[in-house]
Amino acid sequence: MPTVPLPDDLRDALTDRLRATVPSRAWPQVERLIENYRGTTPTAAPVLRDAADAAAYAAYRMPATYAAVRAALEALREQAGAWTPATHLDLGGGTGAATWAVAGTWADAPAPHTSTVLDWSQAALDLGRDLARLAELPAVRDAAWTRAPLGGTPRLPAADLVTVSYVVGELTAADRGALVDAAAAATRGALVIAEPGTPDGYARIVEARARLVAAGLTVLAPCPHDAACPVTGTDWCHFAARVPRTSLHRRIKGGTLPYEDEKFSYVAAVRPAAVPAVPAANRVVRHPQIRKGQVLLDLCTRDGALTRATVTKRHGADYRVARDTDWGDPWPPPATAPDGGQRPEPAPQSQP
Structure with a gap:
């Protein structure tokens, strides 16, 4: 599996901003975030409610989220060839893990893209903006951090690339389809949705994938086709990325290994007229x-x-x-x- 380290500037920003976060203070927030990560407590309200929640998430989950999204984006780029996004919408982006991942994936593009992080948690947006302040890449440093609701039928700005990472499982069943449909409508080029690599996460990706195909998008990765997923029964389709742990990450997680393996499921789909690529x-x-x-x-x-x-x-x-x-x-x-x-x-x- 690929090893996906945090970029140095993000690692340093997290360490500097969160060095005062100790396990005894973070565990109550972490335990609740784990339930949301697993999709067992869907909500119609922001998952990250305050600064303590946002700090716990950034220390506990942001490295793994970055790695999963970066791996999915690399698979998209491998099939999309020379296509590059000029605009990016990080839907439910929280502290900005996907925004950092998009910037890193297309760091060698002829011109930097612009990113907009849209989330309903002001605490997450505030922390994300603070972490991005000294980023080396302008797409991160100059990103717009905008508060907006994710439930109901969200009205989204159009973008060449839309990312929806570890968000669908946080929503009630009534809101999931509406969010995916709105993300597809906002997509001018490519859309990437990532969820935990669990049976439930995979089921949500399968449901989202069907909606994207119905909306006229073509699946580019990981599937080499738009037909029904052949993985059935007790099996589920997922992948993994190895995440090197910083000392802060080990402290928050109470672990000793210098790495962890993040399992994730994802779908990357494109509008064929805008991204002339094949699976x-x-x-x-x-x-x-x-x-x-x-x-x-x-x-x-x-x-x-x-x-x-x-x-x-x-x-x-x-x-x-x-x-x-x-x-x-x-x-x-x-x-x-x-x-x-x-x-x-x-x-x-x-x-x-």
Whole structure:
């Protein structure tokens, strides 16, 4: 799985702003936030109610949220090629984890984009603005932080890229569909929705994905198709990103490991006329199994099915690439042939 560290300026801002937050003070807020993160206590009011809640969230959840959204955005960018957003709406952005992730993903764009963080918690917006004050990237430093309701039928400004990260599960069932529909209507280019990598989080992504397809968007990642998700029964589709922990992060979480693995589910969809891109041929949906002389890849394919590909040494270059392929990667990975053309499809692969 990819390792996704916080950018240095965000790490330093969090440490400087929250160094006084100790576990004994943060735990009451953290326990309540965990319930909202898991989607077991949907609400029609802001989850982050005051400065203490916002500080607890930023210390406890912001690094993992950043990593999950950054991984989803990288998958989107890999398929979207040269497309770059000029405007970004961070819907329910709270302290701005997705805004930092978008800025990092397109840090090399010819011109910086503008970001608007929209949330109904003034405490989260205040902390997010404070953290962004000394950011290196102008898209973060100059972001607009706007208070607005998320329930009901929100009226949203249009943007090239819309992100909705770890928000849908916080809402009542009556508000979820309306929020996704409003986000789709506001999307001029691409929309990314991320939720916890739990069965309930995955179910919310499946529901949102169906609404996006109905709204005329094309799914670009992780699915290589717009058909019904083939993952059913007791299984669920999710991915993971490794998050290096800072000393502050370890203190708040009461952990000793220098990292944690954030599991997440997501969907990235685009308006085809604005983002002329195609989904991956296949997507690796489990940890690859590397055995002697072969690599087993569990794939979701473009025809909407699950299959296992066996790549062996006789496949030459594809075998070497498969050994470096990770959970969540497209298969075959985009590459350029020696003559400058597109890399051909891999050799036929045996099925178990």
